Amino acid sequence: MSGLSRIPGRRSLAYMSTVTEIKAAISQLTLEERAEVARCLHEWEDDAWDKQIQQDLAAGKLDGLLAKVDDDIDHGKLRDLP
Numbered sequence: 001m002s003g004l005s006r007i008p009g010r011r012s013l014a015y016m017s018t019v020t021e022i023k024a025a026i027s028q029l030t031l032e033e034r035a036e037v038a039r040c041l042h043e044w045e046d047d048a049w050d051k052q053i054q055q056d057l058a059a060g061k062l063d064g065l066l067a068k069v070d071d072d073i074d075h076g077k078l079r080d081l082p
Contacts, residue, residue: 016022026037056062072078 016025026034029037053062
């Protein structure tokens with residue numbers, strides 16, 4: 001049954017392979033279920049983002065950017081956010 005999964009609390013099997021199908025399925029969820037999906041996606045995105053930043057820092061990919069920020073600070077080129 002590859003690609004098939006039982007949805008907790010539902011009686012049928014679901015198979016979704018496109019964003020359109022996923023969006024349609026989400027529209028059928030309760031507000032609480034939608035909030036749970038949103039939390040899950042948000043955590044997933046943050047984890048991937050955090051991991052990438054850590055890897056880029058360790059590899060020195062951000063050294064130039066950080067040096068420019070330090071230089072801007074040293075030369076008073078910062079301004080408050082609106």
